Amino acid sequence: MKPCPVCRKPAASAFAPFCSPGCKDRDLLQWLDEGYRLPGPPAHPQGLDSPDERD
Secondary structure, three states: OOEOOOOOOEOOHHHOOOOOHHHHHHHHHHHHOOOOOOOOOOOOHHHHHOHHHHO
């Protein structure tokens, strides 16, 4: 099994791919606080506010 992606300790099957609930929660908080970002083109603010206009 691969090591925990947060702290690099051995992963636990109960929390896979993390080693503990703490690392699992830290990873989730990174996503929620925009600490992780996926590459891609910038979003256009007009399209985000009015989905009906895109159709």
